[in-house]
Amino acid sequence: MATPQLVDVSIDRTSPVPLYHQLAEQLCAAVTDGRLQPGDPFENEVALAQRLGLSRPTVRRAIQELVDKGLLVRRRGLGTTVANRKVHRRVALSSLHDDLDREGRTPRTEVLSHGHEVNAEAASALDLPPDTELLAITRLRYAGDAPLAVMRNWLPPAYGDISRDELEATGLYAALRARGVHAVVAHQSIAARMPTPAERRHLRIRGSQPVLTMTRMAFDSAGAAVEYGDHSYRAEDYTIDLMVDER
């Protein structure tokens, strides 16, 4: 068997970052920046543990992190190898909608409306009482000068203090992050239909062109409601890319 390529790793035991994560990050970097190529054999667990002065479970856990991300493939009896690049999984939730800033077109968001309202549908999607007063936001997203999407969002009262200015300056998810919120899981539903007159106007849709729609419910790790969204995208300019995996 070909001798595996050794990756340079430095472990800082005084750091508060767990050892397995330090290791995982450095191995991940080695794969993504090409120091390790798809198909390359990977140093085996015991040898790696020995070399770095770590226990095998710690090394195993680091490797498992990369396997979960799709960067490595383990085969019992054979060893671990770097996965085909095509199966490297994408990460963020944001990449689903936060989008093609390609061609140097700078994304920009305009807040069309911003206020409190009662919306039974949005409230029930968020598992809140139907008469809950929600923060309702309507935004128009541009790529350069071209309008791209109309985005309606409803937020629970806890985030009622998010201001119009903050939204335009930093975006919705940045505003939530600033409040220590971290949307962990979301249920999304994607469909297509013909635009409403208002959508035709906002998105400057001419002729017979559909919109791609996405509704979303987002929750934090404890299951508390974070956001309900109902977005419409110009289908001409927009596709949704995602990775799916069945483990």
Add this chain to the structure above:
Amino acid sequence: MATPQLVDVSIDRTSPVPLYHQLAEQLCAAVTDGRLQPGDPFENEVALAQRLGLSRPTVRRAIQELVDKGLLVRRRGLGTTVANRKVHRRVALSSLHDDLDREGRTPRTEVLSHGHEVNAEAASALDLPPDTELLAITRLRYAGDAPLAVMRNWLPPAYGDISRDELEATGLYAALRARGVHAVVAHQSIAARMPTPAERRHLRIRGSQPVLTMTRMAFDSAGAAVEYGDHSYRAEDYTIDLMVDER
């Protein structure tokens, strides 16, 4: 603190199924069938280990499986609780496209064409040489009597023996499974556009209604190409539901 509900678990040490998985399955069942309700406190790790005569790492691994699935929430210093039902994650890759057999309408698939061809676009998506001869399939999916989707798929030569009859009888993914293949990860791209004349005819689209399109590349766990698909759905009848999570 409320005394946690004890779940009845039986562990079979003679079974080839790993102990942590036996435990995870039984705990998972307890959550999904409602024996444990969202918000309920969960028996702590050490107590559970003691009660079942298992080591803590084994119990921890079982619990981790459920946390990964979104069924449980762990909070350091507090304990583990059953998650809000909204964050219970969906599982299969199949549920993404294999679809609404709701309202008792039985799904049915008709094979429109089936043969070998060279298609550079499909081949490159599958990481194969552009002149590779692929098995090309076109199918029409019905829900009851209503046409729902036109599905074009290309498969690498290894699966060139999949017959027309097999496809109609069992479906594409079942045919692949029968060959021991297991699609693990796929890159999907979703968009919307107006239908082509052929699509209008096949899907019986009248007036101004768009189609929802999905292209997909699927690979097995070793990174070998499994399938490239290009599907068009009647937007009136079809939505794509998915769970996204950022961990």
Add this chain to the structure above:
DNA sequence: TATGACCATATGTCCTGACAAAGGTTGACA
């Protein structure tokens, strides 16, 4: 009464050690 120090509890991290199971390789034997 309010506040801070301490403590109990539970999960998080890390270690050592052992054996099992699944591949591939090698070598003995027919």
Add this chain to the structure above:
DNA sequence: TGTCAACCTTTGTCAGGACATATGGTCATA
């Protein structure tokens, strides 16, 4: 020369223990 069994390598599973750290509550003190 061909075949199969034994062996080696590597990952998979499991145990048991030690200490760290986050969280909430309690109790003593100002």
